[in-house]
Amino acid sequence: MTKFLAFLTLSASAVLLTGCSLFYPNWGATSLPEEPAGETTATETATETPSETQAPTETETAEPEPTESESQKPEPKKTDVEIIMAVAEPDFGVLTVVARMPSVIDTGGTCTVRYQSGNFDKKFNVKAEPSADYTQCHPIEIPLKELVAGEGIVTVSYSSDNYVGTSAASSVVIP
Numbered sequence: 207m208t209k210f211l212a213f214l215t216l217s218a219s220a221v222l223l224t225g226c227s228l229f230y231p232n233w234g235a236t237s238l239p240e241e242p243a244g245e246t247t248a249t250e251t252a253t254e255t256p257s258e259t260q261a262p263t264e265t266e267t268a269e270p271e272p273t274e275s276e277s278q279k280p281e282p283k284k285t286d287v288e289i290i291m292a293v294a295e296p297d298f299g300v301l302t303v304v305a306r307m308p309s310v311i312d313t314g315g316t317c318t319v320r321y322q323s324g325n326f327d328k329k330f331n332v333k334a335e336p337s338a339d340y341t342q343c344h345p346i347e348i349p350l351k352e353l354v355a356g357e358g359i360v361t362v363s364y365s366s367d368n369y370v371g372t373s374a375a376s377s378v379v380i381p
Contacts, residue, residue: 283369284371289360311341317344320362321353330348357379359376
């Protein structure tokens with residue numbers, strides 16, 4: 207009977223821990239694997255070197271100067287930012303904000319949460335990470351003691367090399 211209880215306990219623990227990945231499926235994920243771009247193979251390198259009898263000229267050894275279009279980064283595209291949840295949790299002493307950028311899979315971005323109440327205005331930055339079919343902000347937990355009590359609004363902005371966007375305002379009440 208004790209073997210059955212031990213098996214049942216282990217099975218239940220495995221099911222419960224597996225369920226945690228549903229909320230934050232890529233919590234500790236690193237960036238997505240990228241394919242190498244522009245690497246030359248050994249055969250390409252051998253054919254590109256000048257023969258020993260040719261003396262390199264100045265134009266062959268000098269590196270080309272970047273053109274104006276190469277030195278400028280492309281403008282980031284606009285994206286939608288959704289606030290899924292913005293709730294004050296006095297039991298935990300935090301304002302919890304959950305946000306995502308639907309249909310955008312992007313790395314290296316930053317989410318900026320802005321809380322405004324009257325003349326009070328405070329910003330908090332967190333990293334963002336790609337998920338299965340969207341990009342999500344890391345869980346944002348702002349200590350309530352750093353905010354002004356009363357009614358306020360929360361907005362979330364996303365910024366990366368590829369995308370920018372700002373959410374619609376979401377109202378919150380800080381106790």
